[in-house]
Amino acid sequence: MSSFNKKAAETVTIDWKPNKNLDVPLYAQIVTYFTDNISTGNWTGGQNVPSQRQLAREFDVNRSTVVEAIAELISMGLLETSYGGGTKVTRDSWLHMMHADSSHWKNYVDAGNFYSNHSAVQLINRFEFEPGYIRMCTGELSPDIIQQGLVKRALDHLSEKDLELNYSNPYGSPGLRTAIQSYLKGKGIEVPISNILITSGALQALHLIASGMVPPKSRVYVESPSYLESLNIFQSTGSYLVPVPMDRSGILPWMIPGTSQGTALLYTIPTFQNPTGRTMPLERRKELLMCCLKNNIPVIEDDTLYDLWLDEVPPPPLKSLDGNNNVIYIGSMSKCFSPGLRVGWVVAPEGVIRRLADVKMQMDYGVSSLSQQIAQKLFESGLYEEGLKNIRDSLRERRDQMGQLLERYFSDLAVWNFPSGGFFIWLRLKGKVLAQQVFESALKEKILVPPGSIYDADCSSCIRLSYGFLGEEEMESGMVHLSDIIRRLNLN
Template sequence: MYPTNRGILKPTNYEWSRFMKAPKYKVIINYVKEQITHGIWPVGSRLPSQRDLAKQFGVNRSTVVTALEELAADGLLEGKLGMGTIVINNTWTLMRSAPPVNWNVQVGRGTHQASLSTVQTINLAESDKSLIQLSKGELSQDLFPLEEMRSVLIKVGHELEPFGYEDPKGNRQLREAIAQYLAQKGIMVDASSILVVSGALQALHLISIGLLERESTVFLENPSYVQSLSTFQSAGMKLHGISMDTEGIIPEMIKEAHQSKNSVLYCHPNFHNPTGTLMGETRRHELLRLAETAQLPIIEDDVYGDLWLDSPPPSPIKSHDRHGNVLYLGSLSKSLNPGLRIGWVAGPEAVIDRLADLKMQTDYGSSSLSQRAAAEWLSSGLYEKHLTNVREHLKVRRNAALEALQKHLGNYAEWEKPEGGFFIWVKMNSDISLSDLYRKALAHGVLINPGRIYATQKMQNFRLSFANAPVEDLIKGIAILESLIED
């Protein structure tokens, strides 16, 4: 049977040969019936758009319309205004009086909020290799250290002994390697104060359900990557965006808004996502003093901290923390590879114990093999060697993107040069519709992230990533944006 994009089933070669003997609209009818019959599209499901089906089957839209009309006449589908084409019956419920389970209703009853529709579209589009990826927050596969990873996995395999679930806080060898790595940043923590997680996003989820009450306030930069998620909101928290300047989040504005002790500050000092802003050392000290005075816990997200391009950033806020005010998040997903699924939280031991218990309830620990591989990367010196190579290549990509922006969008936008990370925050002229540019760019094979997914208000910005697309695609994609604006 059938896998393809969007969870749609694709017929096997045998089935294709059988189906393709029929008229094309019949092929589509048989395909849709198969999807319904096998429960891939249960009652209440929305079909792919006519455009998507036409593209999938290599036909024009009128052929798709003919097929859908016949299926509607058979009582299986119905077109609903604003919703598209919906499955209303399947081949056996047509003969039943009791209505079937509507999974769409069940999906809507879940406690965790769905992603924004634009975010869902972007998530799907980021797996489309035909698109120029100016959005993707992931290192290019060209920068994946394949030979070194093979060597690490072979070494780990040769040393492998029978293993099961790891310690609730994670593999001890990895936590000790992380502690040594953090010491180089001035963060002095013991392995017992470190929790291994499956990326920093899981850390945020554990914090949201394990440390914060419902109706708590999460202060964060405005804009912020966290606004594009539903992690805190689904746990009953309220997000309160705080304005930024060239140094990052503004402490005085936090102080003015901070009315209750039932709150926490999430911040992203190094190469902020999405703006690329780097927080200065003085601002970091100001934030820590505010947090200590106001009894405001800080979640410091430092997943891009190793990806400096011009000079190392100031020491993390956590390195100056003497009262356990700061939870420090790190990860190998941005700097090495997201497929390892290795990140960490460093903080007071009681907090780490609590989060470790919740992680055990969630997934009983991250992959043992990934943890052993990560420990080898951090303890052997391979990670630092890899970072040197990544920084060199990212700097070339950043400079190429900046040059292309100046050449093609200099008359239409403004931006700041990022000193590290992945992103350039591009602010378009006010007379240019960002939503139109996003949609038209996608239709012309270029994916960008519109600023509105990172804030509660409309923003005249988009996030451009220089980390993923080849240099020639970066230049080509930016040139296409220019042509779309001029048209």
């Protein structure tokens, strides 16, 4: 055997441990360690990588940390896996050179304050728009559900005289804010338009709050698990997330620690929570508000899924029960009507709105004027409500179909909830198979399924399924293949 092939057959030597005292996440330190050894040629293509369990012992970290690091290295093309063959350093020397510290720009990229997405999220974002992938991950409407005809009718209502294509008001167009004011009144939220800011979807609203209002080192309480854990919005501005347990009724208010250790706030999705699909009943909402007010904890309510109720109208939003201006309310048309319009809104005290508007003008100088005009016409003409009825009917059929497929193919593999609205069904897998393994195996078969660990590290046996984007045949095909993958992994 040649010396090259002999070295390729060896297992890489681990002689380092991550520093738990650094602010850099442990998985990111492991990624850097692997990248440095591969790009410098210390480890060569074809060499074996120790098992995940062995790496966890070597690095003195949880296995989930190793799983996350390995997944990111695979997405970078530096490692590769094969059934029965374990994990190896890829033989592609060009990829190794790309990740070497050969450009001064890398120093700036690594020094940036904005955290990278979770590796699984990066992979999903990368492949979502590639042809041939079954998107069981997507929290949005299928193109055949989106009400394009109603949007066209809204456009037809805009005469050439009415069409405004210049910059809009920093707070959003007065016409749209007035229309949203009326819409919110139907939910029990009565505010002047000076308390409403138009944003480019709900995600921008969160970025504005995190970057413009929340001091570094603040604690952000979130449900465990939470959609916010799959993002790095608050972490990138120096804050950190603190998971709070849930039961079937939502977050447990009595488990929120309080503010004795510094600045804190709460982020919650009380209606069709992402990823679990749970809805908080009225009494729990009142209890949560009372607890937060008593402990001086301001609340961010993400209510972007409220209009997608499928069985009955949910309890009123937290903001409608808030008599003390303690709740910042975020809404959007993206989930319920059209992601492409990029129209969302924030409801908050006027001083807060002024601050957020000032930050927003430094970012994008306002939401698209055309999108705002279309959204205004949709609300004013009743087309929004008409479209919602059509969308609910279609989503109800898809949810029920996925429920039937779960009973048929997953009854011995998992337990799950059955949501009364929204997009998501939360599965807890039986047996010892990890969701990250399911994610990686499904990805190879062009099925995108988010692992529960991106929503909470303790949810390593959970996956989130979405029924909103899948057609009937595609949904059944995906569910059959996914169940086969989990069965195969359970046998290993």
